[in-house]
Amino acid sequence: MPTTPTAAADSPAFSPLYQQIKTLMTQSLQRGEWRPGEAIPSEAELAVRFKVSQGTVRKAIDELATDNLVVRRQGKGTFVATHAEERTQFRFLRLTPDDAAETGSTRRRFIDCRRQRAPADVARALALRTSDNAIRIRRVLYFRDLPVVLDDIWLPAALFKGLTAERLGSYRGPMYRLFESEFHVRMIRAEEKIRAVAADDTAAGLLELPPGTPLLSVERRSYTYGDRPVELRRGLYNTAAHYYRNELS
Template sequence: MASSNKPSPTFKPLYQQVQELITVRIIEGVWKPGEMLPSEFQLADLLGVSQGTVRKALNALTEDNVLFRRQGVGTFVSEHTLQKMLFHFFHFKSDNGDVAAELPNAKLIATRLIQPSDNIRQILELENDDQVIEIHRVRFVQDASSIRELIYLPARYFADLEQVEKLPHSLYNYYQQQFNITIHKATDSIKAVLSTEQDKDILNVALGQPLLEVARTAKSLDGRIVEYRLSRANTENLHYLVELN
């Protein structure tokens, strides 16, 4: 008899299935950012598995920064506090080595609902009739306008955000609190560009001056691409820093 070339079905270990179940409940808002989960015993009873399986799932989620633990207290859903935002998602530092205590101030220039370009539609994996919210703002580092940001969000995930007149400096915390969307992973692509007329006016630089452009795609806990961000920075007194562990 000829052997079959069909791949055999694969099955995930039980703790990974529990890990996914817990993640889904976080996405659905059953357990909110900053909220404590039930105990290992309670989760084991709720999900019909052993405490050992639950503990393994919680360990994996903690290593992936979906959860965090407080010794002697319990396990909590991670949240985007300003301090965590600064070190995990904001990588621009002043050349003198100073590290700000919080995210640099951001001034909103405009927010609007638009039809995306083909490039943005492809990056955000949108359908043909999907609209995006465009946020245009400038960040100030040491009181100087240093970073111009264009942020694109799928409108279907951020209903009516374009109508908000004032947005906080920390958008990832805002996404989490207002829309139950947790930015879990982000990929930055960096290249040198020349300033445009808009850059010139907003960043107070010469036309054609070199800038550092960081293109970011950000994903939520369930793997959806929920943000595309272009940051164009005047790096005369700044540098981009990444620490590898």
């Protein structure tokens, strides 16, 4: 049960009730008590369970919704967010075609998928020991049969046992949906570092461009519950006919 605010007042870090509820609910999500796509209990039920008013539960859920951990649907309930039903198919991919009418025909090709010791920089980014294994995936995304994105993806091997090139190749749907349904690893948020670089010979070959072509370099670190980093993804984007869109506020 949550501590009442007054009882917690003598401790240095005062935490409102709804924050405590939010933490408890996040743990339920993390434990898998409520699974992606399913409805969580109604606000009234949760109010009873946590012995607080519905308004307090409501505020906790509000925050979970703005964090994109759950989705509210009026009249139906509140549902655990999932990468399964993204209308864009790629929730985290901010590439947009210059020609807005471009058909959604996309294709993937997996070049490589292997297990190896995590290099030092990858180990650091994923909070692994250098003795830990990592899975490295290399793939190309094609839009309208033209290669546009080359990704190098690093995952902690311990979390993705049994992930193979075959499994990746045969899966229909976004990669993050596979991670979520097969490996119970849900990507919550990510940070990206973006630069402009010149294509090296390898990238140029795979993206079918002259070496030296300017490419967008996007280094993404994705996190799951509890701010745990679980993916390092280094992408090279050909921005000749696409751009990376961003909103500032």
